[in-house]
Amino acid sequence: MSSMDEILPAAIENTSGDPERRRRTTGGRGGDRGKGRKAPVTLRYRSILNTQEPSLLLSPEGIDAIHEASLTVLEETGMDFMLPEARERLKAAGADVRPGVERVRLDRALVMEMVGHAPGPFTLHARNPERNVRMGGRNMAFAQVASAPYCSDRDHGRRTGTQEDFRNLLRLAQSYDIIHLSGGYPVEPTDIHASIRHLDCLSDFIKLTDKPYHAYSLGRERNLDALEIARIGRGITAEQMELEPSLFTIINASSPLRYDNPMLQGIIEMSSRNQVVVVTPFTLAGAMAPVTVAGALVQQNAEALAGIAFTQMVRPGSPVMYGGFTSNVDMKSGAPAFGTPEYMKAVIAGGQLARRYGVPYRTSNTCAANTLDAQAAYESMMSLWAVVQGGGNFVMHAAGWTEGGLTASFEKFILDVDMLQMVAEFLAPLDVSEEALAMDAIREVGPGGHYFGTQHTLDRYETAFYSPILSDWRNFESWSLAGQPTTFDHANRVFKETLASYQQPPLDLAIEEELDAFVARRKAEGGVPTDF
């Protein structure tokens, strides 16, 4: 390695800036280090295409079996739709709805006719058009952790979230281009009263980020506030927003086999305005779903198809995604488990089902770890493996999720960003051009030599390989002299560096004023009344 020691420091000295710092805070191709510009690094991951062929975990017959079984569930057992207005729409569309009864049965032909109206790939628009996200096809998009009641970092421990935590997590998400959108509140800011929390949070999404974001379906009034805020944020008319989906909502079934009022209201308000609905049953095998992965998939598919069908009853052609969130529980304790072999199978089979229906597929990067240890990494990496091989289009909770979603970890966010960037690098096509084959360099070096000093190496060494944010590749002795830092230590340092270098994206002053005025007015009106 001695030649390397001679050549590279000299080469690196010729660049300006502080390469180590930049490497630690942004990652990316080595060539962006020390160049005094950050943009190319962050641009690299704006658009990810999945070049891997989806895995075929199930045979066509296996997929058929799950498909047919789920349609039989909807036909014979049916689902509870709690909202009367939803049942009226279901009845009008031809479902078997009886007066005063929540249970609705849908025959297979009706379900498949409605699902057939769902569009394929679509674009979710951001206030900055460069941040628009394409959903479906070969596209992959990553959203940061959402809906955690707690957050944690090693300096301050695990705690309920505040507005400041919420904002800091948004700042992290904005800082890395591999995070394409926000998937909900990364942590619940419990110091804001629930009646006005959505107003402050949605306003922050617009001010602190320029990427697409999510609105919770927690009642019609909050949906309407969110739609208006999204319109204001993009500076467009309601009519244009109907042509350009600009907001999304996650619709979870109350598994098994039930949709409650706020979820059905959410579909009605969002789908009727051509905004994005992500239908996601949360089917833990052994708890709210059968103990077998296949059985849990039958239930997931029944719930997903019913939800998707309902969106198309509300508005045919409105953008919708098939969400899979089937995992297993620890049968000793009932605790949810994530990133398991069973989770991998469910994710991959779920992708086969979503593609059968031609509907973009939503998945998640999950783990059950309580800290940033090896478990956090292997469970998340197994999730990502499944997501890639399953053809997942939209990965919720892609960065920061720990404890099965209970906690948004600042350090885990950085770990996940590094792992997502590695996935993106893996998916970048392998160059087999004449120059990449390096025949001249091989001739030049010949047997017994080395490539450190060849022109072929010098031309490429800065950009040849992904330079991880966290991986510590020093030898044991150097690493020991540095205090034997772990990945947790590095991630703790990097998230603070990232927050320190955060840059707020520019926002048109007129938009900001309109947004502030709307939020102030709605707050003055009391926001959305709560009973607490």
Add this chain to the structure above:
Amino acid sequence: MSSMDEILPAAIENTSGDPERRRRTTGGRGGDRGKGRKAPVTLRYRSILNTQEPSLLLSPEGIDAIHEASLTVLEETGMDFMLPEARERLKAAGADVRPGVERVRLDRALVMEMVGHAPGPFTLHARNPERNVRMGGRNMAFAQVASAPYCSDRDHGRRTGTQEDFRNLLRLAQSYDIIHLSGGYPVEPTDIHASIRHLDCLSDFIKLTDKPYHAYSLGRERNLDALEIARIGRGITAEQMELEPSLFTIINASSPLRYDNPMLQGIIEMSSRNQVVVVTPFTLAGAMAPVTVAGALVQQNAEALAGIAFTQMVRPGSPVMYGGFTSNVDMKSGAPAFGTPEYMKAVIAGGQLARRYGVPYRTSNTCAANTLDAQAAYESMMSLWAVVQGGGNFVMHAAGWTEGGLTASFEKFILDVDMLQMVAEFLAPLDVSEEALAMDAIREVGPGGHYFGTQHTLDRYETAFYSPILSDWRNFESWSLAGQPTTFDHANRVFKETLASYQQPPLDLAIEEELDAFVARRKAEGGVPTDF
């Protein structure tokens, strides 16, 4: 979860033994916990079939380009074969060999004719026939870490290895069926003089394990000792051993483009007796190979094909594997990097090349981490992802490798065993039988219920899911009360429990006596003289 809390403890109480302890020491399907029998757990992973279709990272044209370029390298640049006897054999086979010159050029037709003699899948025989390992096709086999100069555990730190460390690592490997064979000395036992080290170590492989193992090619005499010890260990004649490959050796090129004397002697001694040769160039892109992954693959393929061709010149039809070990270096420091996106691409493309030649494919589970942190897990998990999607048949260093191979970690061994078992569970086919689809259970539970108490769940909960060795799925509060243990803590405890419960496999007394007599005689003769 309250129903679960009521049902499961009662069900678990009906079983005997200490389920927690067994879970921690063996892992496996939950149903084997608390049953007072260990065999089903260990039998589960004896034979692993890769059910995933190999990824097609490169197009057929891309594979052709690398293939043709590598043949051009062998034809135009050639390789250095340092051993005169090898050059004589190469010349006799038709290669371009000139008197007194190490450089040998091989034309493409000769290379491909010889590679065409290589057999496809073959069986590597163990002294216990139940431990025979099938190499090639859809089969996957895992070997523990090999050739580390250091070992480490958290109690004793990082240190040069001793015979006791060596033996303890063999005991760990014997204890888990997911480890199918040994891949060399897991750690170099430096307290045994090099002249007799191979005698003691090979003897230990036979006595402490009943699985196949490896012999280093460090000169003809050691090869011959190893062959005789393997014959004695299996209790067969030399003639029968020629029919049943019972020993393997790793042959590394001295990249770039050179085979040295001991490696070539190893091929001659092993292939001529129909034993297994695993040809593995070690081609670090940017150091001993071109800085591009494609260029490194050209060189890897040239070196591998030359080595494979040479085995078939020695004995057509002798068992041989295509080894890929292309990774990249950290271009800042020259340090080798492992488990990177570039490594993944090289592993998967290498599989496409190996399958093109119909030769079983050897890969590795690598990482560069210095401790058992998140990096150790994500780099290894990325390696395993690549190995599975690349169709790797034989995974060297599958358990215990850290620091880029410099250190065999007792804790990492357990982490890897857990990850390998998760990979095996992922590869087990998903049951979509009528009963697995759980239609009756879904009808029974209906909307709004739960599955904890259904007969379908009670019939399956013990065996439904993989029960990890290390994953800590307790909630944050319970985990905190337990002292917030990390994966490292759990692995430290488990490896010691595993060593405490190690059971030496039975060995025929006559074989043991013959083995001891041979080792004693060879030691009396001075073993293999060294110059130190």
